[in-house]
Amino acid sequence: MTAFYLKLLITPALMLAISLAARRWGTAVGGLLSGLPITSALVMLFLSLEQGSAFALMAVPGALAGLAAIQATYLFYWWVTRHVSALPGCLAALVVYGAVAWLMSRLGVLTLSITVALLLVGLIIVFTSRQARTQAAACVPVPRWVIPMRMVTATLLLLAITASATWLGPVVSGLLAPIPVIAWPLAVFAHVQGGRGELTAIIRGNAIGAVGVVGFYLTLQHCIVQWGAVLSIAAAVVLAVVVTAMLARALARR
Structure with missing residues (x-):
């Protein structure tokens, strides 16, 4: 019962903090923060506490997939919305997510x-580098209901994954752990309200953060048992933050 109340307290508080940071310092910062393994860390923590460390260890391959x-x-959404509007682009991107997630999890x-994750990160950084240099990200106003929606969505996702973990199994639980409940709505709303420059800032920041997420899961794989x-x-989150900060700083100097 204590774990249930912790989920209800910690998850929305983190979502609120990141959303307010994005509102205060702009979508570039929001993209970086939303790319960190916030939801993933919470899911893996409660999976470990409720199902055991061995279960969480078996969830790591699914999470990386x-x-x-x-x-x-x-990457697909950023490309396809050059040719279509946000709504069909979003729907098509979700189909791509399902197909790629299924394929990667099947390969196992x-x-x-x-390799695929880092390759895609590299492509995103390269493709967005010119626009990142020429257009600084601004603070895009969002409707008042968006931040509560993110808080509720993230909390419900965490509750759903951890409650059904025994039925889903470690692979599917891990696969669902990194779902970007913060970054995806942030990216779509930034695109609709601020244009492609804001979308680019979110996606680029999230891709930079993904390098730290890889380090997060590899640390868990080697240390959690x-x-x-x-x-x-805790160590994996610290590593992810350090790697993300170093990479962001290095890219900013270019």
Whole structure:
């Protein structure tokens, strides 16, 4: 019962903090923050506490497959919305997410998932580099109901995954862990209200953060059984933040 109340408290608080940061400092910062393994860390923490560290360990390959699918979705949406509006682009991108997630999970090769995810991250960074240099991201106003929607969606996702983990199994639970409940609505609303420049800032920031997410899951894979859930997840989050900050700083200097 304590874990249930922690989910209800921690998850919406984190979503609120990131959403307010994006509102205050712009979509570039929002993209970076939403790319960090916030939802993933919460899902993996509660999976470990409720199902055991071995279950969370088996969920890592699925999570990395899901991460590759997310980057494919962003890249596809960024490309297809050159030719179509946001709504059909969003629907088509969700189909791409489902197809890539299914394919990567069926293949079930950890190194392949990492390779594909990092390749897609590299493509996003390269394709968005020119626009990132020529247009600084602004603070895009969002409707008042958007932030509560993100908080509710993230909390419901966490509750759904952890409550059905035994039935879903570790692979599917891991696959659902990195679903971008913050970044995806942020990207779509930024696109609709601020145009492609704002969309580019979100997607680029999320891709940079994804490199840290890879480090997050690899740290869990090597440490969670030996160190336990809390310590290993805390270390993995710190590593993800450091890697993301270093990469963002290096790219900003170019």
